[in-house]
Each structure stands twice: as C-alpha cells, then as structure tokens.
Amino acid sequence: RKEVEQDPGPFNVPEGATVAFNCTYSNSASQSFFWYRQDCRKEPKLLMSVYSSGNEDGRFTAQLNRASQYISLLIRDSKLSDSATYLCVVGGRDSNYQLIWGAGTKLIIKP
Amino acid sequence: EPEVTQTPSHQVTQMGQEVILRCVPISNHLYFYWYRQILGQKVEFLVSFYNNEISEKSEIFDDQFSVERPDGSNFTLKIRSTKLEDSAMYFCASSDLLVPTYEQYFGPGTRLTVT
Numbered sequence: 001r002k003e004v005e006q007d008p009g010p011f012n013v014p015e016g017a018t019v020a021f022n023c024t025y026s027n028s029a030s031q032s033f034f035w036y037r038q039d040c041r042k043e044p045k046l047l048m049s050v051y052s053s054g055n056e057d058g059r060f061t062a063q064l065n066r067a068s069q070y071i072s073l074l075i076r077d078s079k080l081s082d083s084a085t086y087l088c089v090v091g092g093r094d095s096n097y098q099l100i101w102g103a104g105t106k107l108i109i110k111p
Numbered sequence: 112e113p114e115v116t117q118t119p120s121h122q123v124t125q126m127g128q129e130v131i132l133r134c135v136p137i138s139n140h141l142y143f144y145w146y147r148q149i150l151g152q153k154v155e156f157l158v159s160f161y162n163n164e165i166s167e168k169s170e171i172f173d174d175q176f177s178v179e180r181p182d183g184s185n186f187t188l189k190i191r192s193t194k195l196e197d198s199a200m201y202f203c204a205s206s207d208l209l210v211p212t213y214e215q216y217f218g219p220g221t222r223l224t225v226t
Contacts, residue, residue: 041200042219043202043217043218043220044154044202044217046214046215046216049214087153087154098159098167098169099156099215100156101154101156102153103152104153
C-alpha cells in the first residue's frame with residue numbers, strides 16, 4: 001500500500017467551478033499534513049498546511065480526518081491559474097522532518 | 112520575501128563524473144533538505160541536515176551522495192560518480208524549526224542530466 005495516495009487525475013474543470021481532491025495516508029501516527037502545488041517543471045510550492053480543525057485560505061479549504069486517515073482540499077470559484085498538480089504531503093512515520101509525498105493530482109481549469 | 116536559491120539551474124554531465132549542486136537556504140532557517148524528482152514521477156526525500164550533520168536520509172541516499180554546509184550560507188549535494196538514473200530535478204528546501212508545522216520552502220531546482 002502506498003504511504004500517500006492520490007487520484008492522479010487529470011481533473012478537467014470549467015472556470016468558476018468548485019473542485020475537491022482527497023488524499024489518503026497509511027501511517028496513523030503522522031503528525032503534519034500539507035498541500036503543495038507544482039506547476040510543470042517547477043518546484044513545489046506550499047499551498048497550505050492542514051490542521052486538525054480544518055483551515056481556510058481564501059478560495060482554498062483543507063480538512064483533515066484522522067479517523068479515516070484522509071486529507072481533502074477544496075477549491076472554490078476556480079481560476080485558470082489554479083491549473084497545476086496538487087501534491088498531498090504528510091510528515092513521515094518516524095520523524096517530523098521527512099516528508100512523504102503523494103504523486104499528485106493534476107488539475108486543468110478550462111475557460 | 113526570502114527564498115531558497117539553487118545553482119546551476121541545469122547541469123549536464125557524463126556518466127561517472129562528479130557533480131556538486133548548490134543551494135542557499137533561507138537565512139534564518141535551521142533545517143535543510145534535498146529532494147529529487149525524476150521526470151513524471153513523485154518527489155522523493157533524499158536527506159535532511161541540521162546542526163552540521165545529517166539528521167535523516169532515505170534509501171536513495173547511498174554512498175555516492177554527500178552533503179555539506181561549507182560556510183554559513185551554502186548547502187551542497189555532491190554525487191560522486193553519476194549514473195544515468197541520477198538524471199532528475201534536485202530540489203533543495205529549508206525550514207524553520209521554530210514553526211511547529213515544519214513547513215518546508217523549496218528552491219527552483221537543478222535539472223541534472225547524465226549522459
């Protein structure tokens with residue numbers, strides 16, 4: 001079983017729509033959770049950390065469900081510039097420093 | 112806004128040659144990392160570094176790899192004898208341990224091509 005699993009997509013979504021991604025992780029002891037976005041051939045950029053209580057940043061909302069071991073990302077009112085690959089990242093099993101990366105979900109926003 | 116920088120942006124080398132990839136982390140950060148991403152694949156952790164020593168390394172980080180912080184600003188990754196399969200993007204990242212979420216900030220990467 002993969003440590004961090006994501007639907008690779010692509011998700012083709014019209015501009016203005018709401019889109020949601022889920023990610024599951026295998027290690028129940030994981031402590032830190034993040035969403036990064038990566039544009040083609042660029043570095044990953046931190047989008048948001050995911051807290052137990054859930055958190056929102058503008059059009060983006062992240063949720064953590066520890067019981068089911070999944071993390072979600074919701075993007076409202078999607079923009080063309082949201083097109084990217086979204087990477088689910090989890091703090092490693094035996095440490096807080098080693099990040100375990102999902103393979104990413106590709107999002108394409110269409111005009 | 113402070114950022115992580117990396118040089119060179121692209122390095123082409125022949126199999127068996129040594130390469131050194133350079134990174135300047137964010138100045139007040141304490142933890143430094145190297146990751147690699149083979150084209151079309153996921154990001155993979157290589158090594159983390161704190162207080163002038165390796166704190167963790169992955170199975171990928173074998174004896175061919177080494178890291179160093181030669182001065183107060185640079186953080187380098189050396190590959191002693193490159194193989195074709197070392198071709199990848201190499202990302203440096205840094206984090207401030209004082210931030211409880213251990214958010215890591217990435218440099219733009221070095222594309223290594225081994226021929």
